[in-house]
Amino acid sequence: xxxxxxxxxxxxxxxxxxxxxxxxxxxxxxxxxxxxxxxxxxxxxxxxxxxxxxxxxxxxxxxxxxxxxxxxxxxxxxxxxxxxxxxxxxxxxxxxxxxxxxxxxxxxxxxxxxxxxxxxxxxxxxxxxxxxxxxxxxxxxxxxxxxxxxxxxxxxxxxxxxxxxxxxxxxxxxxxxxxxxxxxxxxxxxxxxxxxxxxxxxxxxxxxxxxxxxxxxxxxxxxxxxxxxxxxxxxxxxxxxxxxxxxxxxxxxxxxxxxxxxxxxxxxxxxxxxxxxxxxxxxxxxxxxxxxxxxxxxxxxxxxxxxxxxxxxxxxxxxxxxxxxxxxxxxxxxxxxxxxxxxxxxxxxxxxxxxxxxxxxxx
Ligand SMILES: Cc1ncc(COP(=O)(O)O)c(C=O)c1O
Numbered sequence: 001x002x003x004x005x006x007x008x009x010x011x012x013x014x015x016x017x018x019x020x021x022x023x024x025x026x027x028x029x030x031x032x033x034x035x036x037x038x039x040x041x042x043x044x045x046x047x048x049x050x051x052x053x054x055x056x057x058x059x060x061x062x063x064x065x066x067x068x069x070x071x072x073x074x075x076x077x078x079x080x081x082x083x084x085x086x087x088x089x090x091x092x093x094x095x096x097x098x099x100x101x102x103x104x105x106x107x108x109x110x111x112x113x114x115x116x117x118x119x120x121x122x123x124x125x126x127x128x129x130x131x132x133x134x135x136x137x138x139x140x141x142x143x144x145x146x147x148x149x150x151x152x153x154x155x156x157x158x159x160x161x162x163x164x165x166x167x168x169x170x171x172x173x174x175x176x177x178x179x180x181x182x183x184x185x186x187x188x189x190x191x192x193x194x195x196x197x198x199x200x201x202x203x204x205x206x207x208x209x210x211x212x213x214x215x216x217x218x219x220x221x222x223x224x225x226x227x228x229x230x231x232x233x234x235x236x237x238x239x240x241x242x243x244x245x246x247x248x249x250x251x252x253x254x255x256x257x258x259x260x261x262x263x264x265x266x267x268x269x270x271x272x273x274x275x276x277x278x279x280x281x282x283x284x285x286x287x288x289x290x291x292x293x294x295x296x297x298x299x300x301x302x303x304x305x306x307x308x309x310x311x312x313x314x315x316x317x318x319x320x321x322x323x324x325x326x327x328x329x330x331x332x333x334x335x336x337x338x339x340x341x342x343x344x345x346x347x348x349x350x351x352x353x354x355x356x357x358x359x360x361x362x363x
Contacts, residue, residue: 003114006106007332015316020324021351025342026155026300028270031218036258042251050250053238054226058253061260062226065188065211067202072231075238076248080185080212080225085111086244087181087208087227090237092117096146101132103156103303103333105183108149117146121334126305129294130157131165138172147179152197153186156333156340157303158296160190163198170204179206185225188216188267190298191274195267197298201228208233213256215300217266224248224256270344274300277343284352290359300344303330305337308362312336322358325351 008024016022054062054076062074077083084107092098094116100109102121109119122140124130141148150169153160161169173180182200187209190197200207212225227237247253259266278295281302285291290307308315312329316339320326330338345351 001114004106004110006110008106008328011316011328011332012326015320015326019320019326021345021347021354022326023341023345023348023351024326024328025345026215027220027342028215028218028273028300028344029346030220031259031266033255036255037262038255038258042254045250045254047250049247050253052247053241054248055253055257058224058257058260061257062211062228064260065196066199066209066228069201069228070231073201073228073234075227075234075241076253077225077227077241078245078248079214079220079223080183080210081107082223082245083210083212083225083227084108084181084183086237086240087210088112088115090233090240091147091179091181097142097144098147098149099137099141099145099178100149101137101151103154103330103335104149104151105155106333108151108181108183112147112149120145123335124154124157124159126294130154130159130303131161132169134165134168134172137169141172141176141178143176145176145178147181148173149181149183150200151183151185152200153189153296153298155186155299156301156328156330156338157294158299158301159294160192160197160298166198166200166203170200170207173204173206177206179208180204181208181210183210185210185212185215186299187211188263189270189274189300191278192297195271199228205230213259216270217256217259217263218270219256219259222252222256222259224252273344277345277348280348280352281341281343284356288352288356288359290363296343300342302341302343303335303338304341306339312339315339318362319355319358322361323351323354325354
């Protein structure tokens with residue numbers, strides 16, 4: 001199966017290791033094992049495959065994040081990246097029509113394209129605060145569409161679809177018999193209102209929610225994600241899953257369950273980091289008028305428009321060369337003229353200061 005290059009991953013692999021400061025990150029200060037509650041018994045656990053589809057303890061902890069799901073509606077995967085891929089492999093066939101809301105994670109359109117699907121990109125617009133225009137979306141989704149992909153809260157823009165909007169999107173999808181894959185890896189990180197938006201799996205019988213330990217729970221190194229959806233779909237996904245997962249590591253399963261059972265302390269710590277990051281960013285934007293952005297309502301990234309007549313790829317290369325700070329070009333997310341900045345990054349303040357200094361030579 002031929003597939004397009006994954007542009008953000010290629011960029012990050014190439015530029016981040018050489019950066020003095022890395023602002024491409026989407027994570028919030030990953031936790032160590034020592035910061036998680038665990039019992040010493042874990043050191044005696046035999047490192048077999050463990051529970052193939054995820055332990056009951058882990059699935060029960062995942063279930064608690066949703067309003068009306070059962071453990072049978074959940075399967076555990078290798079991160080959200082494994083979850084998204086399994087959904088596409090299970091649901092799609094050559095010729096199917098897929099609508100993907102972008103900018104978003106490239107998996108959402110490049111995997112369907114590689115499977116021979118007809119993919120339509122629906123671009124969010126800054127003038128709409130990076131939220132979909134429902135009338136437009138209703139026109140883009142047709143009775144031929146099989147799957148709508150969205151990412152809420154959104155990476156890179158930090159926009160959060162309000163619950164009423166999700167309900168309206170469900171109505172559109174229901175009318176046309178369309179599945180919705182909602183990549184919810186940043187769910188639980190809303191900066192305004194309740195931290196958790198509604199989950200698509202709780203709103204819609206054809207809603208498929210993907211979550212993971214990587215962002216909201218600061219444990220990307222565990223490589224644990226999950227899919228929540230209708231039981232018959234989860235069965236279908238598990239059938240595919242046997243070919244590429246077997247199980248997640250028994251250690252990852254254990255620590256993921258422990259973290260979710262104690263998620264309040266992770267959440268408190270992460271909100272402090274997020275608010276601090278947003279305040280630093282707001283202050284910096286006031287003093288650096290070459291940049292502007294819609295202040296994120298959630299998630300961990302902001303999408304900054306820059307006022308220089310240069311492509312985002314060239315701009316990021318220049319910034320990194322002159323300041324040592326790695327940023328992600330919007331072009332890698334199909335939106336040139338912008339850069340993505342992880343506002344929860346370590347050393348955000350000194351990194352932004354370095355960017356300000358180097359702007360003098362770009363002006
Ligand atoms: C929207 C989105 N989905 C999925 C992933 C992959 O997450 P995971 O580390 O859980 O595989 C990312 C990682 O950046 C992401 O931003």
